[in-house]
Amino acid sequence: MGVTTGTINPFTGFTEGDFRAAVPRNAPDALAANMPLVQMIQEWAVRKGATAAQLLADGAATVDRPDSECATRTAHLLEDLGAKK
Structure with a gap:
């Protein structure tokens, strides 16, 4: 997800x-x-009024469990909570 959401790019160290x-x-070449x-x-996420992570969220589990590794950051949990399906 880091790549598809723009968090990781060819300049990421x-x-x-x-x-x-x-x-x-x-x-770097793959990125x-x-x-x-x-x-x-x-661009698709902007048109849908969502973030890229929300757009790509798995419909079966839109919100991570608060104790899961993916939800350890408050910002990620809040983004997950805003996912639209």
Whole structure:
């Protein structure tokens, strides 16, 4: 989700020990190739009155459990709560 929501882009620098640096889809060339798709998703979300993360949320579980790893940040939980289905 980090890529499709625009959080991770070709200029993102990962700190030492961050596992995401070793993930092939996060390589600068792969990220650059995916930016047109990211732009399309973001534009689509704006038209729907949502964020990209809300647009891509799994309809079966729109809101993360408060104790789940994905909901450990208040901002992510609040965004999940605003997801429209």
